[in-house]
Amino acid sequence: MALVWPNKDPEEILDYPVQFDDWLISGLDIAAGATVVQEGLSTPGGLTDIVVDGVFVSGKSIVTWLSLGTDGETYTFKITAQDTGTPTRTVVRRVKIKIKVK
Helix, strand or coil: CCEECCCECCCCCEEEEEECCCCCCCCCCECCCCEEEECCCCCCCCCCCCEEEEEEEECCEEEEEEECCCCCCEEEEEEEEEECCCCCCEEEEEEEEEECCC
16 A cells, blocks of 8 residues: 655645654664655556656655646655665655646
């Protein structure tokens, strides 16, 4: 089941965090190099104009900056994080965001 970010206006450029503190072992952090990848659209053949402007680690969260998007479209992002432990643990979260209709 995917997490859900608040609806976004296509004109907004905003940051959307995903918390990972429930997954991290005490004393470990999220390693640099987290990835955010857009997955399939809710409407096959729809526009893919949402833009990932940046991804960074902030404490125990991965923050994704998003801009643009097609009115009424729902996008899904796959967020992959690794911890700083040995051996490295990897977790994947999926998050959906719907673009507001003007």
